[in-house]
Amino acid sequence: MLSLILAVFFLVLYTLIWALCLIGWRTAKIRYTGRSPPSRLTTVPPSAAPGVTIIRPLCGLDNNLYNALESTMRLKYPKYEVIFALQDEDDEALPVVKMVMEKYPDVPASISINDARIGVNPKINNLLTPFTEARYDLLWVIDSTISVTPGTLARTVEAFTGISTNMSSFESDLESTPLLSDDMRKPPAAGDVGLVHHVPYAVVYQKTYGSLIEQAFLNTTHAKMYLAINTLAVDSCVMGKSNMYSRANIDSLTTPSPTLRKLPSPPTGLAAFSPFLAEDNMIALSLWHELHLKHAMTGDVALDFIGALSIRDYIGRRIRWIRVRKRMTPLLATLIEPFTESIICGIYGSWAIARLLGANKLAIFLVHMVLWLLVDLSVRDALSSNVRDIGPPSSTLQFVVAWAARELLALPIWLFGITSSDVVWRGKKYKIIQSGEAICMDNTDDT
Template identity: 25%
Template sequence: MTHALSLTLLTLAGIGAFVLGVQLFFVLRRQWSLAQAPAPVSSGRTPAGISILKPLCGVDDDLEANLACFATLGYPAYEVILGVKDARDPAYQVAQAAVARWPQVMRLELQHGEPGLNPKVNQLITLAGVARYDILLISDSNTRVEPDYLHEIARTFEDPDVGCISHPVSGIGEQTLGSLMDNLYQSTTTGAGQIAAKQAADQDIVVGKSMALRREVLEALGGFYSVRNVLAEDFVIGRWVTRGLGKRAVVARAPVYNVSQKKSVSAFFKRYLRWCIIHHSCIPTPLYLAQSLLNPLPYALLGAMLEPSLRALGVVAGVTVAKLIHDVAVFRALRPGQPTPAMTVPAVLLKDVLLFVAWANGLFARSVDWRGNKLRVMAGSRLVPPTSAPVQSLPGAETASGAKSESESDSNELLAG
């Protein structure tokens, strides 16, 4: 029995290492192709106006510089709407200073009411309501972007079949071990996964760190109000765009950079404990189990511990080398010009062990603590207060008048599926 289990774990680790090699191939091939091919040229139409919706909650690492990046993008028709829940938020004064410095670009809005359980979506409901333009761009407060960011979005939306644009995620700015692990994850798992899924299987992974939508698409969903009680609103909206409306979801050329500087190892671990619970709620358990193969080192270690042998140690060594090559190569590819810290190798190994623990917890746990809110996460990442009775499927979101719209019913069927 022990021999069979050890052999199974070692085999799974070997399969995982092979899959990582395939993923690395697609990431490097895409980066090489982008370097060889010039950016698409605009058709010459009047540039579409873009409203950047940027919810704030607390003061992120280097928040002032993050906001400054969005103030000088050189696009002719855009606005940045900064949102905070109320004036007591520490981010409020930072936002006020940004508006005072760049009044021609930035505005500040306080949240109107609290319609749902997702704090970010509560802000997005307010921000979308005051946005001037018909392309709505959700942008997290801890991101930075390249100068052509808005131009690429506008060019892509010239195709009427495009309903949503998301950007590959990379991480920069690490000054602590926790932030180094965070930025490694953003680059080698989130960003690499988006690229490989699109390149290998034409699967659209929409990530809300940077997501642009046509207003008409959002309204067809029922507005942000329809996702006020789900935690993975980007997942829901992405599925609705592609499956419900039959529109294309495009992965942009350039990455968006997640800025993480001073996160502790504990904060990193807590974040991904929460993330794994959310992720498992959005996908079938067999797929959640299969995705763990992208973190093969723990399988190899467990297999070797069950039945130590030279063969098992050889598998551990081979998987370790494969994982390090994958993570370091992707890390460098998705953040060109950034140094690779000396602690990267031990950070990869510690990251993978902690992520495996978080993944295992996500198999069973259903409650998260997010922005000070203790919530239960049900199927499709639907949020319910911890005292509520468990709900097996996601019922339709109600409109402000209490009636369920047809589009909301359809989107919730997609979510439950």
């Protein structure tokens, strides 16, 4: 009787996990297959378009930096500026920034160098001054390794403002959008869009073992689950690679930090998120729960250029974010994570089906793994349909080998990740406490 009850339970769980996978796959096929339609916002005069400030926080010579920065100077949009944010006048990224600006003198761009230190998160520290210097309320924050296609900005503004691409309704939408005035806009209402984000799509030129496994992870398992969760929209699920939001909305947020809330005057706005390493997730959660603003995505991907990684580098990245994530999500979500992976899911699923129907467990498991791989390859192909000309030619066999390595490593990485709350990021060791805040421990080398 006990084995029968367990079999029913695992069959239900198996069905739910497959349903989640298929939702992510279907979303990828529908949203990303084929060319995204051009936005009508590319043809309006600057006076009629919502202004956008693009902020690119930089630190050192990240992979493909010149091309990534150049992509934001080639956007098809009538009204935007770019702020390159650094914290050191001797930063190696600065000469690259100057070369990009010299090549595109007609694009309004500036360099912001500040050494503000208000918390453990260096990205928040880097963004503080550009947030105040930004000319426009709409802010698009893009990580240094990310490249975007020319039409991404216009479609992202459409998603944020609700302006329609339908020609018959375009003019009326344009007149009614609250963001047409850059110095005056109505307070957001529950259900409005408060954040637009893009799914990362990994591109690898330096094909090391670690970079190929990271690419396989981001372009299949991560993308599939990321799209599924955002399609169901039961809660916030956002990465900070490419995020657009309103400065006024961010400024109105209260700190989620229990430590900062004890202060006589707790900080609000961007500074309120300085104790968290995963500031992107915390900002998105606050927009969702505090302001009741939903999130939106477009048919564009954030091209993430992965540098040369060793397998150890890859494992270190995954362990770090498991330890950060487990403090910011419900315990059940962390504990159930291994059951969403292909191998563990296939083991309990094939056992449950064999127990209830008398089928061959090994045959079911092999069919399960083949189908899982085919779904993942289909997700990868859908995401790449608009950017096939970017990056080197890819080998399917090489990708499948990297995918298999990633699946085999998933459980050991998770087991090691949950055993501690210490992480190493950018050369510093942190302890992630129960609230999700990070406490800097020392200056050990990054592993």
